[in-house]
Amino acid sequence: xxxxxxxxxxxxxxxxxxxxxxxxxxxxxxxxxxxxxxxxxxxxxxxxxxxxxxxxxxxxxxxxxxxxxxxxxxxxxxxxxxxxxxxxxxxxxxxxxxxxxxxxxxxxxxxxxxxxxxxxxxxxxxxxxxxxxxxxxxxxxxxxxxxxxxxxxxxxxxxxxxxxxxxxxxxxxxxxxxxxxxxxxxxxxxxxxxxxxxxxxxxxxxxxxxxxxxxxxxxxxxxxxxxxxxxx
Numbered sequence: 504x505x506x507x508x509x510x511x512x513x514x515x516x517x518x519x520x521x522x523x524x525x526x527x528x529x530x531x532x533x534x535x536x537x538x539x540x541x542x543x544x545x546x547x548x549x550x551x552x553x554x555x556x557x558x559x560x561x562x563x564x565x566x567x568x569x570x571x572x573x574x575x576x577x578x579x580x581x582x583x584x585x586x587x588x589x590x591x592x593x594x595x596x597x598x599x600x601x602x603x604x605x606x607x608x609x610x611x612x613x614x615x616x617x618x619x620x621x622x623x624x625x626x627x628x629x630x631x632x633x634x635x636x637x638x639x640x641x642x643x644x645x646x647x648x649x650x651x652x653x654x655x656x657x658x659x660x661x662x663x664x665x666x667x668x669x670x671x672x673x674x675x676x677x678x679x680x681x682x683x684x685x686x687x688x689x690x691x692x693x694x695x696x697x698x699x700x701x702x703x704x705x706x707x708x709x710x711x712x713x714x715x716x717x718x719x720x721x722x723x724x725x726x727x728x729x730x731x732x733x734x735x
Contacts, residue, residue: 537589544588545595555601557628559590559621560609564719569605591617594624601628607638607719608728611687618689622703629735635705636732638718643692645680649673659723696731705733 551570558569563577565585572586572594579585588595591613604625610618625635648656652673663669665679681687691699693710700708711730718730 541588541592544586547586548588548595551596555596556603557594557601557605557625559594559604559606559625560612561585561607562609564607566605590621590624594621594628596628598627599630601625602630602633604629604633604635605637605717607724608640610637611640611689611691614688619699619703622700626703626705626735631735633735634732635700635735636711636714636717636730637696638724638728638730639691639696640680640687641727641729642680642690645677649677656726659726693729693731697733700731700733705735708733 548570556569558564558566558571559573561571561573562575563579565571565576565579565582567584569584570586571579571582571584572588572590574587574589576582576585576587580587594601610621613621622635629635647653654673657676660676662671666675681690697708697710708731711732713725713728713730718725718728
């Protein structure tokens with residue numbers, strides 16, 4: 504049935520339809536093609552054995568030795584340890600099958616409902632004692648720098664690359680950090696992140712320090728991140 508639908512949703516058929524119908528067909532076709540790709544990912548994930556460590560929403564930051572899951576690999580899609588999947592659909596792995604879950608600067612791109620739903624999914628697939636760890640942007644610290652007009656860290660920022668100009672004001676930087684062109688849709692500070700993890704059921708949820716070998720090591724990312732983890 505799926506193949507039949509895909510075969511008729513071609514230009515010859517829907518080019519004769521009203522614009523709204525054509526757009527609906529295009530969306531349907533994309534959704535069906537993505538679902539077919541995601542089903543291949545589900546099969547690959549179900550075939551995994553041994554210890555599993557997940558890197559959720561990795562983008563281009565694919566980590567060797569981890570199962571890296573994202574809708575966009577930033578050029579890493581051909582790597583065998585990259586798995587293309589929309590994590591808003593959940594984590595397609597059985598309960599208590601994962602020892603460690605990591606995510607860096609991803610949950611602020613999800614709505615509250617989507618992000619906390621994924622945290623619950625993470626809890627479900629973790630083994631007892633398994634660790635959930637996430638790095639999130641230090642937007643809360645930016646507020647303090649902004650109010651004090653403290654520009655002591657600007658030398659670390661690729662200002663020209665970020666804005667296409669060098670004569671920016673603090674409002675430009677705050678807008679970029681908080682909203683990131685509409686990509687940031689949720690805000691966490693350490694207190695809120697710890698509370699959410701605790702309410703989901705994680706034990707020993709707390710803000711913690713940079714972890715060598717797991718967290719991304721470049722200076723700017725370390726400066727702009729705080730780290731929270733909890734244990735199942």
